Amino acid sequence: MVLADSPSGPAAAASPAGSEAWSSADGAALYGLDSWGDPYFSAGARGHVMVQPRGDRGGALDLVELVRELLGRDLSLPLLIRFDDILEDRLERLHGAFERAIAQYGYDGRYQGVFPVKCNQQRHVVEQLVESGRRWHFGLEAGSKAELLIALSLLDDPEALLICNGYKDRRYIETAILARRLGRQPVVVIEQPDEVAPIIAASSSLGAAPFIGIRAKLSARSTGRWGSSVGERAKFGLSIPDLLTTVEQLRQAGLLSDLRLLHFHIGSQINDIAVLKDALQEAGQIYAELTRLGAPMGFLDVGGGLGIDYDGSRTASAASTNYSLQNYANDVVATIRECCEPHGIRPPTLVSESGRALASHFSVLVFDVLGASGRSDGVPPAADGEALILRNLRDTHAAVEAVAAATLSDGDEPDMRGVVERLQEAWNDALKFKEDALNAFRLGYLSLPERATAERLTWASCQAIARQLDQLPPGTVIPQELQALAAALAGTYYANLSVFRSAPDTWAIDQLFPVLPIHRLDERPTRLGSFADLTCDSDGKIARFIDRGQVKPLLELHGLRPGEPYWIGLFLGGAYQEVMGNLHNLFGSTNAVHIRLAAGGGYRIDHVVKGNTNAEVLEAMEHDPDLLLERLRQASEQAIGRGDLAISDARRLMAHLRASLEQTTYLEA
Numbered sequence: 001m002v003l004a005d006s007p008s009g010p011a012a013a014a015s016p017a018g019s020e021a022w023s024s025a026d027g028a029a030l031y032g033l034d035s036w037g038d039p040y041f042s043a044g045a046r047g048h049v050m051v052q053p054r055g056d057r058g059g060a061l062d063l064v065e066l067v068r069e070l071l072g073r074d075l076s077l078p079l080l081i082r083f084d085d086i087l088e089d090r091l092e093r094l095h096g097a098f099e100r101a102i103a104q105y106g107y108d109g110r111y112q113g114v115f116p117v118k119c120n121q122q123r124h125v126v127e128q129l130v131e132s133g134r135r136w137h138f139g140l141e142a143g144s145k146a147e148l149l150i151a152l153s154l155l156d157d158p159e160a161l162l163i164c165n166g167y168k169d170r171r172y173i174e175t176a177i178l179a180r181r182l183g184r185q186p187v188v189v190i191e192q193p194d195e196v197a198p199i200i201a202a203s204s205s206l207g208a209a210p211f212i213g214i215r216a217k218l219s220a221r222s223t224g225r226w227g228s229s230v231g232e233r234a235k236f237g238l239s240i241p242d243l244l245t246t247v248e249q250l251r252q253a254g255l256l257s258d259l260r261l262l263h264f265h266i267g268s269q270i271n272d273i274a275v276l277k278d279a280l281q282e283a284g285q286i287y288a289e290l291t292r293l294g295a296p297m298g299f300l301d302v303g304g305g306l307g308i309d310y311d312g313s314r315t316a317s318a319a320s321t322n323y324s325l326q327n328y329a330n331d332v333v334a335t336i337r338e339c340c341e342p343h344g345i346r347p348p349t350l351v352s353e354s355g356r357a358l359a360s361h362f363s364v365l366v367f368d369v370l371g372a373s374g375r376s377d378g379v380p381p382a383a384d385g386e387a388l389i390l391r392n393l394r395d396t397h398a399a400v401e402a403v404a405a406a407t408l409s410d411g412d413e414p415d416m417r418g419v420v421e422r423l424q425e426a427w428n429d430a431l432k433f434k435e436d437a438l439n440a441f442r443l444g445y446l447s448l449p450e451r452a453t454a455e456r457l458t459w460a461s462c463q464a465i466a467r468q469l470d471q472l473p474p475g476t477v478i479p480q481e482l483q484a485l486a487a488a489l490a491g492t493y494y495a496n497l498s499v500f501r502s503a504p505d506t507w508a509i510d511q512l513f514p515v516l517p518i519h520r521l522d523e524r525p526t527r528l529g530s531f532a533d534l535t536c537d538s539d540g541k542i543a544r545f546i547d548r549g550q551v552k553p554l555l556e557l558h559g560l561r562p563g564e565p566y567w568i569g570l571f572l573g574g575a576y577q578e579v580m581g582n583l584h585n586l587f588g589s590t591n592a593v594h595i596r597l598a599a600g601g602g603y604r605i606d607h608v609v610k611g612n613t614n615a616e617v618l619e620a621m622e623h624d625p626d627l628l629l630e631r632l633r634q635a636s637e638q639a640i641g642r643g644d645l646a647i648s649d650a651r652r653l654m655a656h657l658r659a660s661l662e663q664t665t666y667l668e669a
């Protein structure tokens, strides 16, 4: 397969719109690469997406070349590419931001973060974070017993924190207490009033206590999707009366000296920094109060919520944030300092559980397009004695082309209003004649081939009108009806992926991710389209795209070229998507690779994680692949016996079945 990415390719030259200058920079601007992509993704001179895995510290990889080489190694699309350098760079940026804020505000304390494992539990990801985070004693946060097992086994730094959140039974609590004897630093966070009694009981029976934290229910309200994570009716956290009762219970049990941490979490993807400030002030006061009540404290955990600017708009809209990483760190540090100073309280070690902010950038999902709907193949040649309806459509198409000729040959200032009126008239005619053609077909006056010709002529007219509109000077007033034309011409691009598996939040919570072709950025896109996935579910689509603080239903895309792949990247999906993804229609996990920038340029592949095979997804539903094969073998023996199936065909059928079981669940190239 050869990828032609030069703008002078035959298809580009044939398209009138493509003849206008269009550079990689235009492509980058169109898809917002230069805003949300900064500093990891950009457009290269050849129209390919470039990856700078170490941010602005140098080194770049051509994503298209990389994919091509990975395919050469027998990996197939869809492919999840994890850039571990990006993960490391995000960690550095997070710590750098807090270090700068601490220096700037003269904060007499430290920052010590943890990674919430629920964000991405993949072994290589958690291992990488623990390894890269060692120099800052970066820790982990667990929200369930299974996550606690991961955190306990992977986190071996005695100074790193292991924050234990989520619902806890006696075994969870005792495990955490005993882990302290292994030399770990587990902090059991009391999230519900009824967790206090089992913690006290477990501590007294084991003769040892864990470090204890308390999660407060704040009244500060977050906006957006996770706004209900806070407030009186939040699922987790202690109300102020419960918090005071808990302190008394711990005091009576002799455990107050183990109360070390105050925790809050006001929901993921905080869009508006004003909300965070309110929460910080409230938490700062509660922290001060707890020290006054006699708890040693020492840690303030501000939870997750640090957001990602998915659309690059830097606004408080759902897919963005109106603050930077540095703004966030500054606000945390400055606000907590302001709360502690007047009370003469020693500033706590600041903890954050930033998951989305660390893990979103590092993985890129690349999938291929299998085909597109709504392609017109130009104007079909006229037949002798063509039906009147078809001739009408041909005339309409000719009228549109004539508008072009008129404006171009006109020496004087062209009459733009006149042009728009003629285009609108042609559009109305095309719609009317198409309707006529449909009616004629229904009544039996038009054959199926004639109806096909009518549809192709309508398409050709619409495309010609769209091209004309494109070339009108900016500011020309376009009537509403004609604005709908682009959408009417939009195509469906069939994507070799399952959104339920690979980008479930696009379906579940209307999350936006940047989606764009990873090549041909130096070629003007000539079509509008959306993506349909492989599942037999009409919800299996990507039809909402970033648009600088807005959402658009259609994305600018390129026409497909025969024999050439069209590769699409879905970016910023490293957090939550893998674990939330499901087996709808039995599409399993995709292949995944871990890429590291190599010292002398180039890259190395650290891990290859093969995607689920069909046998694996069948087993997940309790089917036995061997049994399935055996049943089909018996059925083919019977068919051979009846003389319905040749032995050679039976062998071929069994070979296909066996091969399918061993292969990934996606379409083979």
Ligand SMILES: *Cc1c(COP(=O)(O)O)cnc(C)c1O
Binding pocket: 116, 118, 119, 165, 265, 267, 268, 269, 303, 304, 305, 306, 353, 354, 355, 356, 357, 575
């Ligand atoms: C989910 C969660 C996080 C992570 O939130 P992000 O917005 O991804 O940073 C942190 N802490 C708690 C308690 C959570 O439930």
